[in-house]
Amino acid sequence: MTGSGARLTFLGTGTSQGVPIIGCGCEVCRSTDPRDKRFRASVFVEYGGLNILVDAGPDFRMQMISHGISHLDAILLTHNHKDHTGGLDDVRSLNYIDRRAAEIYCERNVLEDLIREYPYVFKFPKYPGAPEWKLHVIDERPFILRKDSTDKELVWVHDVGYHYRMNDGSLVPTARCLDDMIDTAVPAAGLASPDRSHPRLVRGRGPSLAMGGAERSEESGLTEPAAGTIEQESITVIPIRGLHDKLPVLGFRFGDIAYLTDMSEIPESEFDKLQGLKHLTLNTVGYNKHHSHFSLAETLTLADRIRPDHTWLTHLSHSFPVHERFCKDMERMCQEQHIHSTVLPAYDGLVIE
Ligand SMILES: [Zn+2]
Numbered sequence: 249m250t251g252s253g254a255r256l257t258f259l260g261t262g263t264s265q266g267v268p269i270i271g272c273g274c275e276v277c278r279s280t281d282p283r284d285k286r287f288r289a290s291v292f293v294e295y296g297g298l299n300i301l302v303d304a305g306p307d308f309r310m311q312m313i314s315h316g317i318s319h320l321d322a323i324l325l326t327h328n329h330k331d332h333t334g335g336l337d338d339v340r341s342l343n344y345i346d347r348r349a350a351e352i353y354c355e356r357n358v359l360e361d362l363i364r365e366y367p368y369v370f371k372f373p374k375y376p377g378a379p380e381w382k383l384h385v386i387d388e389r390p391f392i393l394r395k396d397s398t399d400k401e402l403v404w405v406h407d408v409g410y411h412y413r414m415n416d417g418s419l420v421p422t423a424r425c426l427d428d429m430i431d432t433a434v435p436a437a438g439l440a441s442p443d444r445s446h447p448r449l450v451r452g453r454g455p456s457l458a459m460g461g462a463e464r465s466e467e468s469g470l471t472e473p474a475a476g477t478i479e480q481e482s483i484t485v486i487p488i489r490g491l492h493d494k495l496p497v498l499g500f501r502f503g504d505i506a507y508l509t510d511m512s513e514i515p516e517s518e519f520d521k522l523q524g525l526k527h528l529t530l531n532t533v534g535y536n537k538h539h540s541h542f543s544l545a546e547t548l549t550l551a552d553r554i555r556p557d558h559t560w561l562t563h564l565s566h567s568f569p570v571h572e573r574f575c576k577d578m579e580r581m582c583q584e585q586h587i588h589s590t591v592l593p594a595y596d597g598l599v600i601e
């Protein structure tokens with residue numbers, strides 16, 4: 249650990265079908281190299297004392313188990329495609345062990361999809377044992393995450409379901425209406441843009457992140473986000489807007505590490521947020537131009553423009569060579585094209601900090 253810096257573990261680096269792909273007999277899918285076994289794209293970030301997960305796809309359960317993760321302070325969703333949200337039912341195990349609702353941060357359109365696609369989570373009274381979620385609406389503006397933002401302990405009452413233990417010891421059912429589950433305090437476009445004239449982080453006002461809304465960071469700090477963003481186990485996350493074909497998606501920056509996936513375009517306005525990075529992750533699914541992902545040529549162009557020390561490729565498909573050969577190809581390509589960053593494929597279990 250580097251102390252205050254972020255540490256990112258790749259839990260999954262595969263494309264939407266994962267690698268190997270069911271029924272495929274290609275060299276990559278048959279490879280015995282563990283680095284060619286790719287779960288669906290997800291990362292675990294340890295930053296400022298907080299445990300943060302980005303995306304919870306269909307492999308969420310095995311990703312938690314294989315990395316021994318039993319506590320999450322926040323789950324950030326990049327967008328609502330099933331390879332990024334299909335595992336959200338399995339937070340039930342964390343609800344039970346961790347005794348808290350899963351704190352999920354997503355854009356409003358993702359929230360609306362989740363309500364439609366997981367109706368039983370939003371049914372009142374709740375079916376005993378349904379997942380406990382607390383949802384927070386975010387957009388591309390920086391926001392603050394706190395450790396244990398919910399101080400209410402979740403208590404399982406046999407055959408009845410989850411309750412919150414109140415200060416006086418009484419038990420109250422966790423959710424009686426949609427408003428109990430959703431952070432409604434932050435309208436999608438309700439707050440002013442981050443004020444660049446104030447160099448310092450302004451502390452949020454609300455006593456509880458869960459009830460008071462995703463707090464906005466009013467720091468400028470975009471060129472040096474690692475400085476001054478950690479205070480009393482709270483951190484600033486900088487979302488980065490991207491387009492996944494025409495679908496707006498979010499990437500996230502934690503200190504000097506940025507994780508972008510499922511993008512085919514980054515608007516010009518977002519490049520300021522990507523200055524001075526040590527590590528950058530970009531998605532690429534293959535060599536050819538793709539409607540919703542960067543091609544390999546596009547990731548190389550971006551790596552050269554953004555110039556992080558290291559660029560890591562994720563959301564990889566079996567159309568690339570086996571890992572070892574792919575690494576050699578990338579080294580050669582970066583040399584030949586004079587790319588100002590090392591560009592290498594990530595793999596499940598890789599840790600960067
Ligand atoms: Zn995806």
Ligand SMILES: [Zn+2]
Nearest residue numbers: 272274277566
């Ligand atoms: Zn294959």
